Amino acid sequence: MWLLVLLMWFLVWAGGTYWYLFGKPSPFSLESVRPPGPLELDREKRSKILKQGFRKEKVPENLDAIVIGSGIGGMTAAATLAKLGKRVLVLEQHDQAGGCCHTFTEKGFEFDVGLHYIGQLHENSLFKIIMDQITEGQLQFVELDKHFDTLVIGSGEKIRKYTIYSGKTEMEEHLKAQFPDDTKAVEEFFKIMKISASKTHLLAALKLIPQWMALFLLKSGIADLCSSIFHLVGTNATAVANSLTSNKDLHIIFNYFFYGVPPKQSSSVINLLMLHHYKRGAYYPKGGASEIPFHIAKVIQKYGGRVLVRAPVNHILVNSKGAAYDTTASARISACLVDISSWMTAHQLKLNPSKTELLIIPGVTVKKDQEDVEVQAPVIISNCGVFNTFQKLLPAHIQTKPEIQKRVNMMRPGRGCLLVFSGFDATQEGLGINSTNTWLFKSNDMDAMMDEFFSMGKDEAPDNIPMMYLTFPSAKDPTSKIRHPGKSCMTMLLMVKYEWFEEWKDAPVRKRGDDYLAYKMRFANNAFDWACSQFPKxxxxxxxxxxxTPLSNAHYLGSYLGAMYSAEQNLERFQVEAMARNRCDTPVKNLFISGQDVFSSGIAGALHGGLLCASTVLKHIVYIDLLMLKKKLKRKKASGADEQVKKRL
Structure with a gap:
């Protein structure tokens, strides 16, 4: 008898698991990917997609979800839901969609804001498959030179230059050639990198399996027995570098992607993944970074959704039960329930109050012409960051709840970011520039440099920039010569403290006064002089x-304290228990988090935040669909190769 019960239980469990993993319809398919069409250069047509202003009458009826913020994380979640036939509305506070993927044009120069290059777009890679699916094959990329990054350390006569090459084996071999005395350290570094890259999915799984199960696996030690990734992700990058070599220049190369956190406070796995991201090549969107939101928005619109800009969400409406809801709908339902209750009382029937919660509809309010416009949908996805979501958009009485405070306290606000956009009346040939990015460092001790710089006062900081990244977007995109002939542009990026600019935070944008202009130009002039030391023309x-400045980022991107990389990517955030608890669902029912605060920073990190969010909302792991699709593509390629061999024979 007990054996029969056990067998039945196992069959039910196995059947339920199979249905959960494979029994639901997939949002992805080979058929949805079409050959890319011609590049759309008509500004008016592009504006109809990227700059469609919010009006109540433009909101589609019977929405299934609302996404707050049009960054890559929110757009990915929206497109994934849309491809299952869901009507999704994306609301963007800026005047164009895209978040950090948007571009802007001034005086005939086009600048990217947050996307400078992307990796892992080689044939049949998972990232390439994802991009093809959410744009239905319309997004094209240009592969940059194999020499995609240059690192310059020191100054004057003590300057050292190192070059980073892409390639499955070339990256490691080229690095060993530059550090012949540290070949073993380089080999070990790439071994650790391989482990990190091949086991990252286990970290993502912590956010997809039930939380109790994830915590049990971690606390019991079972997870550590399965893979070293769970220990490695909580180890700081400086400790890993020190264990491999004492060569400080090599330390910089191991950890040169700076995002506001010194290596001693950052996860070694995240730093390893950043370099691994470009191992198979570095790429740039053909037509510029705004091509990404342009094509994703078209997919969302194709399935009945919409991406609307100039739509600042100022409230997520929450009921007394702690679920997101719409007040107007709730009032109407309450009135209706009163009538129903009266009728049932008259007929000696009882209304179960616990069931009324099911009738409440979620919603948000959008600020439009000094009025709050309510928009309803059963699901709310916030892509504007943990701090904006929990400390600005939720009602005050919800913000103070212990479960909300606990979630907020898991993270710290990220560093601010300063960008210098420069335009030149010359071609790339005339300037002697190319698609290679340049990273400049005053010394080879990144921990000491960052500690010293961020401990400085407001007045001394502009004259003591310790590190900088510079790139030439116009040299990466071959269509730039057609769209902006005879012109070139450069973007320089520095990490800065929000507090240095805080005194001007209440002044209107572009009207912050001469002192503000003079202060930010001190940063710009010193950064430009440093860039000219490498590119004199x-x-x-x-x-x-x-x-x-961080104030600009807060205004145009809606970023909390001007942090382009959202919440700080510190070591505490990547402790495995913290990763298991930091999930897409929230203490507020029907409210979900997407973007950089879910998994990690950057375009790739935000995109995976969107996929994790879509999986949570749909209660279906969409990564399994992508892996199945990858196998189909592999078989299709093998079949095509067999056909070619047969024809030749």
């Missing part, structure tokens, strides 16, 4: 310059 051809 820039100085005489400069005709335009604009500086974006």
């Amino acid at each position: 820039l100085r005489d051809k400069l005709v335009f310059q604009e500086v974006s």
